[in-house]
Amino acid sequence: MTNDNQDALLHLVEAGGSAATRRALLDAHRDPAAALAAGPRAWRAAGCDEAQVRAIEATATVSAQRERARAWLAEPDHHLLGWHDPDYPALLRRIPSPPLALFVAGDPGLLWHPSVAVVGSRSPTAGGRDNARDFARAIAATGLGIASGLAAGIDTAAHEAALGAGGVTVAVLGTGIDHPYPRANTGLYARIAEHGAVVSEYPPGVGVQRGRFPARNRIIAGLALGVLVVEAAERSGALITARLASEAGRDVFAVPGSIHNPMARGCHRLIREGAGLVEAAGEVIAAVAPLAAELGDALRSRLDAPSSGPGTPVAGPSSAGVMDDPDYNRLWQALGHDPTGMDRLVERTGLTTAELSSMLLVMELEGRVSVEHGRYARKRHDTANTAPPGAGRGK
Structure with missing residues (x-):
């Protein structure tokens, strides 16, 4: 992360308020610096209320808190991961209220x-x-x-x-x-x-x-x-x-x-x-063990793939093979473009929550599925007629 983006992310962390609106702001722009530079109109468009807009504006000057964070981050093995970062942990993205940023000491x-x-x-x-x-x-x-x-x-x-x-x-x-x-x-x-x-x-x-x-x-x-x-x-x-x-x-x-x-x-x-x-x-x-193996495969694919932001599909050599599986096809047909909760997916597919959680993780990491507040939908770039590779095969 560049110094400009690090400072901009620290600025957004310090501003406080709803994390969901600040995540939306990062989703709408390529990086934290661009999100800040977009200005109040863009902040409001992302869902920020007037109090949060004022808070973002008020933290434009560098505070003692931000100076302390900068000094900490300058130390070896100290890191900052933001929602926009492709290295933000994949599993954590899937919880109902993921944090805007993570400070990490270590690896x-x-x-x-x-x-x-x-x-x-x-x-x-x-x-x-x-x-x-x-x-x-x-x-x-x-x-x-x-x-x-x-x-x-x-x-x-x-x-x-x-x-x-x-x-x-x-x-x-x-x-x-x-x-x-x-x-x-x-x-x-x-x-x-x-x-x-x-x-x-x-x-x-x-x-x-x-x-x-x-x-x-x-x-x-x-x-x-x-x-x-x-x-x-x-x-x-x-x-x-x-x-x-x-x-x-x-x-x-x-x-x-x-x-x-x-x-x-x-x-x-x-x-x-x-x-x-x-x-x-x-x-x-x-x-x-099954989900651990799939997460490991997804991570290996992530490490082999170019990084251009959190929306970058993680395509691995096993991607098409996974989607050839009839259970994945069944899940794909159960997903729509409107967010769907886990209970409804269980009802539509007949699969267990554990099975669906594992499969949805793989599909999310491949860039096929988005998740927000524990509800799942096909990614926007998929059209209504899009089917996964291998659709129609199997049972």
Whole structure:
């Protein structure tokens, strides 16, 4: 990203207001600098209200916050990914409210790495902590990443186990990117930044604010193929993460526990509501493996393809072969040019949510499908009579 675009993106981040309108502004222009240069009329056309227009205008001069962000980004292995960036993580684009930008300490490419989120109580039992370590270590040993929130308890155990196994781990903060929380995990933050990635939607200098942690959970869920809840009370942030994952079409798993353990009640509630009951890491690995393989294929195609922006189709050698599959044809016929929710696609195709989520990811990365607020549609460049390669073949 050029310095002009970096500064323009920091400007848009600082302006605040609805992220959806700022994403629309980036969608309408080739880059952040062009979006800012377009002026108030274009900002309003993207959906910005008068308060947001005034906020964008008011941040035209460089603030102390932006200077701090610039200084942070000048350090080695510090990065900023915006909605316009083709390296913005593909899975995260598909959640109902994706962040406008991500600050990353470490390797931003790991945000594309197939991962499982491991979450749970900040005050787990000894057995819960052991389960988190065992599951995370076994999952990481297969090459899958471990995503979590750097919180005390289950999150900490999962990150440490992944690092100990020599695996990939990604920590998502609910504070500014330069503000590890809790402070006791400052050393763990540094290890993850060195060997994995730490990510936040909040710029340097943003401190602890209670309401930001539930918002952080949507990013944990959005980066992962599935969420494993190891131990959680009935009212906990881990259950918020699980709900957000389910809304995004991801698998949710829960480890059962004793009926006498209050930290198991959240897991039991999830199981009653349809989460997968798992007793061994292999069950989680087997469930997410198909989507992990497809994400890996899509990433390889992405790395081989030229980058011209987030709308660039990711065409790989397997593209036509995928669309020859009769299930993909069935899904293609179920999609229209008006956004369609996952429940309706399940009804039209007879396929499961997990199957559709996997297939829609591939079609999105190939540039065939767009997603907004959890609803799917054919890309605009496809006409009403367009059929995917191989349409009409198979059953």
